[in-house]
Amino acid sequence: MMSETSSSQQEISEGLATVRTVGNVFYNPVQEFNRDLSISVIRTFTRLFKDEQEEKNSKKKNEDNIVVTINKDTPEAGVKCEDGITILEALSATGLRSIRYAKEIPGVREIIANDISFKAAQDIKNNVALNGVENLVQPSHNDAVMLMYEHRKEKQFDVIDLDPYGCPTIFLDSAVQAIKEGGLLLITATDMAVLAGNSPETCYSKYGAISLRMKSCHEMALRILLQCIESHANRYGRYIVPLLSLSADFYIRVFVRVYSGAHKCKFTTSKLSHVYHCTGCDSFLLHPLGILKKNDKNKNQVKFGIPTGPPVSGKCDHCGHPHHIGGPIWSAPLHSPEFVQEVFDTASEKLGTFRRIQGVLSVVLEELLDAPLYYTLERLSGTIHVEMPPMMALRSAILNAGYKVSFTHMNKTSVKTNAPPRIVWDIMRCWAKAHPVSKKRLVDGSPASHILAIEPEKDYSFEIRPDANPASRKMGYVRFQENPAPHWGPGSRATAMVGEQKIQKSRNNQGKRKREVSQESTIEKME
Structure with a gap:
């Protein structure tokens, strides 16, 4: 929580702490x-x-x-x-x-x-x-x-x-x-x-x-x-x-x-x-x-x-x-x-x-430790221009194929798996067979045309498995942050260390390009 204590002083309260600062210090x-x-x-x-x-x-x-x-006193x-x-x-x-x-x-x-x-x-x-x-x-x-x-x-x-x-x-x-x-x-x-x-x-x-x-x-x-x-x-x-x-x-x-x-x-x-x-x-x-x-x-x-x-x-x-x-x-x-x-x-x-x-942390605990990096559901589908499969269906197919799969806390539609790429694409080929891709989308030389031209090694099952739905999803935990409107993003660097001359120069340059375009437009009209 932030409040103004004077014209230039800010008071910030967070947790058990309250701090005051004068001027533009990054928070x-x-x-x-x-x-x-x-x-x-x-x-x-x-x-x-x-x-x-x-x-x-x-x-x-x-x-x-x-x-x-041994000192067994509980620290405070x-x-x-x-x-x-x-x-x-x-x-x-x-x-x-x-x-x-x-x-x-x-x-x-x-x-x-x-x-x-x-x-x-x-x-x-x-x-x-x-x-x-x-x-x-x-x-x-x-x-x-x-x-x-x-x-x-x-x-x-x-x-x-x-x-x-x-x-x-x-x-x-x-x-x-x-x-x-x-x-x-x-x-x-x-x-x-x-x-x-x-x-x-x-x-x-x-x-x-x-x-x-x-x-x-x-x-x-x-x-x-x-x-x-x-x-x-x-x-x-x-x-x-x-x-x-x-x-x-x-x-x-x-x-x-x-x-x-x-x-x-x-x-x-x-x-x-x-x-x-x-x-x-x-x-x-x-x-x-x-x-x-x-x-x-x-x-x-x-x-x-x-x-x-x-x-x-x-x-x-x-x-x-x-x-x-x-x-x-x-x-x-x-x-x-x-x-x-x-x-x-x-x-x-x-x-x-x-x-x-x-x-x-609940999602972190479910992440596969031995599977670096991940795919995303929309990228897998978009590459071959196929209707996007339900997340639980794709996860079930990977599990039915004998491999592991998990989400990652970094992306809502992540597919982290130890299945090799050929298995992942075989599963997507099986999905494309059940949900045909428009021939207009299969341009010669495109990734989609190459991938779908290859027959899958076997028919993979998309039958939903109970273990495809992770506990964190079942429990309805708050896993991903929604954009907190007013203060979203990294903000700007604090100016406590920046000289007044540099700050003034920055202020003067604000909107400089727009002013120049406006001036050029005015000159053209006068001519």
Whole structure:
């Protein structure tokens, strides 16, 4: 909730926090879901991390024959916990997120709310005092990258939250060094046009991967970001384990743990793949950078190898069109089901976006972990110009064929399956036989003409199965956000750091092209 306290001062209330700011400091109420979910994830991580530390200390003390005493006091939110976690919010702006963390997450020792803007740092200081959390939140006026580099050796953080405007990659090198062993990184990216394939050359320069324009571009964006984080971590003998990866509204958000181990880093090549995407029918195949082989002599030992390939011929086997090659992307699981289940079970109903958290996590728990990327119902039907089958019919056909299928939280009409493309297209051919395509639509050389010219290997059944309808759909959970009209979209960058001269120049340029066209039109009429 936002209100005006004076002509230039704004008051923002969200969760248990209230902040005040003067001038144009970026705040988007759509991001409440982001903050609510982050609170739920950090709460769960804090409990898990504390249990791991206690178990580790207990083993060490038992080995040294020391009497073990475990503090079983339940920590309270808003109260400083001396053996609690430390959190860095590197790009804090008003301090709203850090203040909410302080007031709503138990087991916290210290939170550093940092911003490079002097004005923002002053706002953070004032808002910390306004909310009475000086015991937990320490305002900081510093360059985020330098601040994290200062903590890469000593006083590393248990949790680092990076929520920048746009691309987060400039912060990753310092972040993967400043996080403790087993610590939690929360990273947001809002430059979706770059990640979703509109500018693959820019995506490579920023993330080290080629993005592709395909229906599953939002999942590809997540997987590009994860491979980028893994790449930065590997340089320092570290690697990541994703806990939860989300595409929501106009951004992506990942929650990953960071561990150390040079040997474990060797497994990275088997977690990354190039994507071969057909330009005609939107089919895709993944080709891993590395493969794992079992040692015949020692089954506990793994050999690392390089795959042969490519997995596709010069033209698509289904529609005869060429392929684009993208990636590398993260092709290992996006989530930890056990962790997501814990967050789902313990999320507070007091959170403003609780129903959406419940709905999104329910779909995440149903997603196939071993089937990267997805099709969409309308694209499958549109490619061959056939009447769109009911979603439950298509899902049933895939299940009847002996394969798995699921939705994904990223798209309402998503079809995520471990069925190979030839099976998917065979199923669509069977549907087209029962619902004939107009011959006028079958243009020579088109994807539809190529696909439908091939006879299906067998007749697939579209008989509806009860297990085709997932629990999240039956329960009627709020799974996908509708456009929240007044504040939809990423908004504009905060102007707290922008000089007055630049702001004035921007204002002068507003509508400049329309004015020029209007002037040209007036001159022409006078002539």
